[in-house]
Amino acid sequence: MTDIREEVLEHRPAPRKKSALLEWLTTTDHKKIGIMYLVNSFAFFAIGGMFALTMRTQLAQPNNDLVSHAVYNQLVSVHGTLMIFLVIFPFLSGFGNYFVPLQIGALDMAFPRINALSFWLLPVGGLTIVSGFFVPGGAAAAGWTSYVPLSVQQSGAGEDLWVLGLIIVGVSSILGAINFIVTMLRMRAPGMSMLRMPIFCWSTLATSLLVVLATPVLTSGLLMLLAERSFGTTFFDPAKGGAVAYWLNTFWFFGHPEVYMLILGAWGIVSEIIPVFSAKPLYGYKGVVVAFMLISGLSFSVWAHHMFTTGLVPNLSFFAATTELISVPTGVLFFNWIATMWKGKIRLEPPMLFALGFVAMFLIGGIDGVWMAEPAMDFAVHDTYWVVAHIHYVLFGGTIFGVMAGMYYWFPKMFGRVLDRKIGYWHFGLQFVGFNLTFFPMHILGLEGMPRRVVTYSDTGWGTVNLIATIGAYLIGVSIMVFLLNVVVTLRRPATAPADPWGGNSLEWATSSPPPAHNFDELPPIHTYRPVFDQRKALAASGSRPAAEEESVS
């Protein structure tokens, strides 16, 4: 066995020099793939964000006619789809790709080539969805949930492209999830037991389990929708034995675990950052792991709360109860974050600011959710702007703040340069104010009964609140530009970031910034879930300076 290996290594031709572009296009290095995931997310973030700004401009005043009804429907549908499947989820996959192997002390993902395939399927799927805008009839316009019979009746290829695109994206995320699970189960460095994995790895593991179990159910639904549109099946046609409920149930059986796929990774990022910037260990590490797993398990039992008002749910109180129940482990997370900060030496660097912003904003989104889980309340606010406020407090105030926290936290590791602090503060301030200005007023609009997904409204007093929301949306746009400016400014500086600029806990800080292609020249001994912290402590005790300050910079 070894003989053949050695022989293969000996006779391997010397690697040919590739151009930088070809190198990136053909890479199987998890770090490069991780960065490509992030770039891909930003590209689709720009598209989806532009759609959002167009919609907000349309809604800035009553009876506006900037865009037609048909175009508005397409914008609202594709905005939701892109942000969920092509922006937020891949952001978290990108960080997962880059940092899971580093955090467990592995050389790469378990299946590097499948990893590259998972990535490349993403832009293909995303562009398939977006290409709908260039076919007669326009893009998918039945909402990101594509409810039947509307989605079956929509003419033109846009909806078919949406279905195909999502199937491709689904395959991408299933392959990626399998890769993550095998990597974490099989590729951990010696000493790195499951319960010594950094908490971000646990969040990625939980996410991946959800993807493996829930995403294929969506694929089956999408295939039925495709067959319904193209091959004359009658899955959703009550006259021929079908039922609209079949789509609703397959979609939401996936759809609610999906919400947790979109937030678990951000929880993981924030649970990494808060201990580092509070100079304390994560309070109740095992409790957080259990909470992640409980939430993932429970997330399969709540889907019908999306369908309370349809009259198809036989037992409202069951699904209300499971939904309330899931807020218990979520509450445990909040408790642990606050307990971690309690009496800690808190450093308000940009990553920590975004993490704190996350905790506050996600709390609002979470409480919205608990409140809405009551069927009585749900009937009142269903399909109003209240729901739009809720989802954005969870996914933007939640995940995007978490992603930005991760961006500031891990940027030095990925690019060898710490993002500019001052611009970072501006970015945070603008994003925080802009976000709240946009989405808080939507609670009010929702309570006043303004329906979501409508192209315009008559002059009934909603104008001012909508205008405020639109101004906020532009502020968010500016804040993202400030972030990109920060990236450009920082990348033009020399790469002087030390291996461990923040005083981190997990293994990614034990290698140079950026890490070499093989990740680690040497691994510190792993006896707890904070090997880098342990090493720093041991070095301090033995009188030498911390490793972070000694490391030369590449």
Add this chain to the structure above:
Amino acid sequence: MSENSATALDHRAVQQTSNSVLGMVLFVISEAMFFMGFFAVYFSAYASAKIWPPRAIAIPPIGLPTAGVLVLLGSVATMALASRAGRNRDRSMITWTAATLVLAIVFAVILLGSYRGLGFHTGTDIYGSLFWVLSMVALAHVIGGIVFFVLVLIQARAGELEVRHDPLQAASIYWNFVAIIGVVLYATFYLANVGAS
């Protein structure tokens, strides 16, 4: 590379279950959930129908599908023999894999044959929709298996299976899953109709 990670590599190399086999197990779990989506619809439709299969559906003949399922079970047996031979690094694994490939092709041909002249189409009723979509999806999985076996045979010819057993093991896991789906579909769409008019 440091000694540390080098030992880690060797340590992994001697472990029993390979990454590919674990990956295949997860893939098959994911596939099972994919089929669950269709079966959930099937059983919901079944539960809410008074007559099943619906009157509009001409009950398909059971002869050819029965032959098909027997061939499928035969291929499971040859697959098991191939897998066992592979574990023992026995060259007969190539013969048994090739036999499985042939049986898989025969099964695919029988499937295609059994779809000829059916008295209903995708739009006849949700029964027709489920029958055709599930059949086509299953057929796609059989074709996937055929491609898989061809790839494994190419690896075997190159002598790669002398040093690693996992491609054959992964193929075996996948094919057993396809066989389970095939048998379940046979039971659902043919066996369950015996005696119905």
